[in-house]
Amino acid sequence: MLALQVLLITVYGLCLLLLLGFSLTQWQLTRLARRVYATSPPPTPPAPAEWPLLTVQLPLYNEPFVVERLIDACAALNYPADRLHVQVLDDSTDETVALAAARVQHHAARGLHITHERRTERSGFKAGALAYGLSRSEGELVAIFDADFLPEPNFLRQTVPHFFGPDSARTGVVQTRWGHLNEDYSLLTELQAFGLNAHFFVEQVGRQAGGHFLNFNGTGGIWRRTCIADAGGWHADTLTEDLDLSYRAQLRGWHFHYLPQVAAPAELPITMDALKSQQFRWTKGAAETARKHLAQVWRSAHPLSTRLHATFHLLNSAVFVAILLMAVLSVPLLFVRALGAEQLRPVFYLASFFLLTLLPLTFYFRTAWQQAARRRPAPAGFAGQLLLFLAFSMGLSLHNSRAVLLGLLGQRSAFIRTPKLGAGASKAAGSGSWRGRRYRTSRLLGGLTLLEGLLAAYFLFGIGAGIYLHEYGLLPTHLLLATGYGLVFYYSLRHA
Incomplete structure (x- = not known):
């Protein structure tokens, strides 16, 4: 039993380390970008x-x-x-x-x-x-x-x-x-x-x-x-x-x-089917490109920092696999922690550590939000948008993990186009409704969508179990996961 508990904690911790590595590379890119924005842009060549x-x-x-x-x-x-x-x-x-x-x-x-x-x-x-x-x-x-x-x-x-x-x-x-x-x-x-x-x-x-x-x-x-x-x-x-x-x-x-x-x-x-087809192509394609070029990148004469950034760049879609593993294991970890054994105390710190991985990403998205706001009216509430975006990204982790694994394994698949429907700037602006238009790309009510709905319920159970067991370290994580999978499942039903 103890061996299983240690295995759960180890896998969960490795997933968090991968997320932290990804977050830190984005944090460094943010620092570089902020220096660029602090200086005057170079003039356009004649x-x-x-x-x-x-x-x-x-x-x-x-x-x-x-x-x-x-x-x-x-x-x-x-x-x-x-x-x-x-x-x-x-x-x-x-x-x-x-x-x-x-x-x-x-x-x-x-x-x-x-x-x-x-x-x-x-x-x-x-x-x-x-x-x-x-x-x-x-x-x-x-x-x-x-x-x-x-x-x-x-x-x-x-x-x-x-x-x-x-x-x-x-x-x-x-x-x-x-x-x-x-x-x-x-x-x-x-x-x-x-x-x-x-x-x-x-x-x-x-x-x-x-x-x-x-x-x-x-x-x-x-x-x-x-x-x-x-x-x-x-x-x-x-x-x-x-x-x-x-x-x-x-x-x-x-x-x-x-x-x-x-x-x-x-x-x-x-529409959700259009978004999922686009996400599948991007995440699977990135994994295929990593499989094709990563070894050559490391054999190249580029500086170590550039090769590290290239590694996270090509493998950034693997983050979805880490999120999915971390998410599925997080509910059993509640009960592991509830056993109260002193040697299992790291579970609490791992739960808190997840929040630390989000701090560099907050810096990253905040910078982008500030730059975008200079070119258009600022949306209301950066914190709300960030939390919803993180939750929604987590909700896509099952769908995107499948694409990543297929890409890393070298399994070929057809190029699925992303439908363009001529949407207006807003629903009021019109340009036609998406409903009834052709070229839907997938069956949204397939097995994967049903699993997304089950995962939303699974993380709601995790919220309830955490409150019942008085284990609140994973509560923020489960709130994000339940919201994200709930949104993905809702839009999949709505756009089916």
């Missing part, structure tokens, strides 16, 4: 004497609700007409084909060099489409926008000069920050924006300041064509082709430049 040939790639697959606004936005980009080529890479099998063809014809008649590219088969999914487009274009630079993005007219004028500034010959990517078209649509979109803002306002800024590996975020950025070729081109053997190519390019000595001051607005998923 426009090049001759604007380079540039291809804008728009990878599409069944996007009838957003395809027209995307093409119109990219047709309005302010760039010399004789140097610009817009490629609509359309793998669609529905009315998106006709909608795209009509907008392409409209803008071509007005003098824009725009082409509608169709493949005979959707091999390689998005990576395959991007590679196919490269074979049919001559652009020295390649901008990429997913279907849910709406770049501002001056996007290219703000970004292209950074490829021609001082010491920029090895600049392979210029990445911009994602904006949010529908952040205020619902609690679901507000929590997504809260998490993404931390990545774009803090993590990417800190990585650049520390000279660490950055990642192209799949869209809202520009590649140098020779960088893509030198790194081996687009590969379709992971679900995050952007992260994969980013690491291959930087391991080849290319540099990435991140511009937090330039935003590329995009639509956030508004």
Whole structure:
């Protein structure tokens, strides 16, 4: 019996150590980012004497609700007409084909060099489409926008000069920050924006300041064509082709430049199935990329600090596995602690230690919240948003842990698109309701969703058991877990 108790405590403690390591890396990135924000931003390099040939790639697959606004936005980009080529890479099998063809014809008649590219088969999914487009274009630079993005007219004028500034010959990517078209649509979109803002306002800024590996975020950025070729081109053997190519390019000595001051607005998923499909792709793809590149990162000549940051960067999705293990074990630990044996006193300290792991993350998210508030009205209540975001992230730990384990084990799966529904800035703003629209990505009422509901009940039981046993050290943890799994289960039922 004692051996089992010690095993529970050991596994729980190791999970907490992993969470603490992740939190401390985010804390260091926050310190680096705050130094950047404390200084004046460097001036934008002057426009090049001759604007380079540039291809804008728009990878599409069944996007009838957003395809027209995307093409119109990219047709309005302010760039010399004789140097610009817009490629609509359309793998669609529905009315998106006709909608795209009509907008392409409209803008071509007005003098824009725009082409509608169709493949005979959707091999390689998005990576395959991007590679196919490269074979049919001559652009020295390649901008990429997913279907849910709406770049501002001056996007290219703000970004292209950074490829021609001082010491920029090895600049392979210029990445911009994602904006949010529908952040205020619902609690679901507000929590997504809260998490993404931390990545774009803090993590990417800190990585650049520390000279660490950055990642192209799949869209809202520009590649140098020779960088893509030198790194081996687009590969379709992971679900995050952007992260994969980013690491291959930087391991080849290319540099990435991140511009937090330039935003590329995009639509956030508004339904739980869309969010889960996106989370599955991101977390599984990151694990696949770690499996593919982590050994090479450690064999590289990069500084130890950069290799450590790269390790946490590539394995950050493994945090969900640690959270899930910690969560499941936390209820039995209540009864272990209630036995009252002196040698089991560390349980109490481990429970308190969990709260200490959240302190660096608080610093991290607070910095992002402050930076975001400068660009839009500050949301009411940082503490409330942080607690809800942490709870919601914990509630996704079962779903994301499955994706991580599949990725680490090398099990292949199809590229599941994230539905874009053309949502307005708020429910009142409209642009149509998601209800009744097609292209739902999964059966929300499957076995995994039922398990999420059971886990919500399990942690409610943990709250009650802790109060009954007068063991309050794990009460904050169980409150967050019950809230998070309850939210995920609720939205899964509501959007089913």
